[in-house]
Amino acid sequence: xxxxxxxxxxxxxxxxxxxxxxxxxxxxxxxxxxxxxxxxxxxxxxxxxxxxxxxxxxxxxxxxxxxxxxxxxxxxxxxxxxxxxxxxxxxxxxxxxxxxxxxxxxxxxxxxxxxxxxxxxxxxxxxxxxxxxxxxxxxxxxxxxxxxxxxxxxxxxxxxxxxxxxxxxxxxxxxxxxxxxxxxxxxxxxxxxxxxxxxxxxxxxxxxxxxxxxxxxxxxxxxxxxxxxxxxxxxxxxxxxxxxxxxxxxxxxxxxxxxxxxxxxxxxxxx
Numbered sequence: 001x002x003x004x005x006x007x008x009x010x011x012x013x014x015x016x017x018x019x020x021x022x023x024x025x026x027x028x029x030x031x032x033x034x035x036x037x038x039x040x041x042x043x044x045x046x047x048x049x050x051x052x053x054x055x056x057x058x059x060x061x062x063x064x065x066x067x068x069x070x071x072x073x074x075x076x077x078x079x080x081x082x083x084x085x086x087x088x089x090x091x092x093x094x095x096x097x098x099x100x101x102x103x104x105x106x107x108x109x110x111x112x113x114x115x116x117x118x119x120x121x122x123x124x125x126x127x128x129x130x131x132x133x134x135x136x137x138x139x140x141x142x143x144x145x146x147x148x149x150x151x152x153x154x155x156x157x158x159x160x161x162x163x164x165x166x167x168x169x170x171x172x173x174x175x176x177x178x179x180x181x182x183x184x185x186x187x188x189x190x191x192x193x194x195x196x197x198x199x200x201x202x203x204x205x206x207x208x209x210x211x212x213x214x215x216x217x218x219x220x221x222x223x224x225x226x227x228x229x230x231x232x233x234x235x236x237x238x239x240x241x242x243x244x245x246x247x248x249x250x251x252x253x254x255x256x257x258x259x260x261x262x263x264x265x266x267x268x269x270x271x
Contacts, residue, residue, distance in 0.1 A: 005088040006057035009046045010151035012141045013062075014098025033063055041102035042093045048106055049091055049159070059083060062099075081154050081244015090155035092148075094140040094162045103161040111164045133176055134206045136162035146232040146241040152207055153223070154244050160206060167206065174205050213252050220249050 033039075039047075043060055050058045065076045076083070084090055095104050104110045115128040137160060142148050152158060160167040167176045212219050227242050239246075 003056055005055060006059050007046075007050045007053075007055050008059045008084050008087040008090045008151070008155065009043065009061075009093070010084070010090055010142070010148050010155070011042045011046075011093035011099055012097065012145055012148065014100070040099035041107060042096075042099045045103035045106040046091050046093075049103065053089070055088065059087065077240050078243060080240070081150055081247055084151045085154040085156065085244070085248070087155065089157045089159055090151065092142065092152055092158050092160040094137045094142040094160050097141050104163050105161060105166055110166075133160070133162060133165040133167040136164055137167075137206050144231055146227065146230040146237065149227050149230055150242060150244040154248060158207065169206055171210050213249075 040062070043058075043062070046060070047058055050056075066072045091103070093099075093101070093103055095101060102108055115126065117124045118127045119125075137143055140162065157170045158168070160169070165176050168174060208219070223245055224242075227245075232238060232241060
């Protein structure tokens with residue numbers, strides 16, 4: 001029996017084309033997967049990661065959300081939260097401005113991590129230029145887009161690629177691909193970053209942990225506020241782009257008033 005697990009991809013299309021999960025009038029998608037050489041770089045890089053991790057299937061909105069079959073498209077859009085929540089892993093492309101930038105570290109070289117040994121008068125200590133991964137993510141194009149918000153929040157496991165880091169966060173822990181060790185020394189630098197002994201503090205987590213959902217309405221309105229600051233190509237996509245989060249809150253909390261925010265099931269999903 002084939003392994004049913006699949007990996008999802010969360011990325012930014014760019015300014016030239018609307019995302020295929022958009023309900024806007026110019027949303028497009030390719031009905032047939034093109035040759036590897038003609039794939040957007042982020043997709044071909046993600047395929048390499050999927051195979052390298054031992055998975056077989058990759059879900060990409062560009063090829064999995066049909067535009068010509070309106071009924072199927074509506075189902076996909078309204079289940080987008082579940083698509084990401086049920087995936088074995090979500091690959092997040094938090095680098096570049098579009099789909100042709102790719103995943104740093106796969107088809108291109110990441111910014112190297114600078115480190116040195118510092119003698120403190122008694123012994124040598126390993127010191128690394130510590131640029132917290134969450135700073136790269138919150139400043140990324142990915143973090144400004146509406147559709148990507150629930151993709152990252154609802155995923156159970158995320159492998160996040162930035163220009164400096166490959167960062168992993170699941171439901172219980174997070175870690176980076178840099179040098180790891182106890183944080184014994186922190187040296188403030190002029191630009192606000194720090195040189196420190198190797199390691200990641202809990203404050204470096206990029207996405208909230210499951211226990212945060214227990215805060216109920218306080219956590220919910222924080223998510224609405226975050227989402228409101230993001231951009232969409234079409235305003236009509238707003239409810240669908242946060243629909244998975246609304247559904248999750250109705251299932252996990254006592255915030256019953258959320259039913260009035262449920263995404264519509266009208267023809268707007270047909271574009």
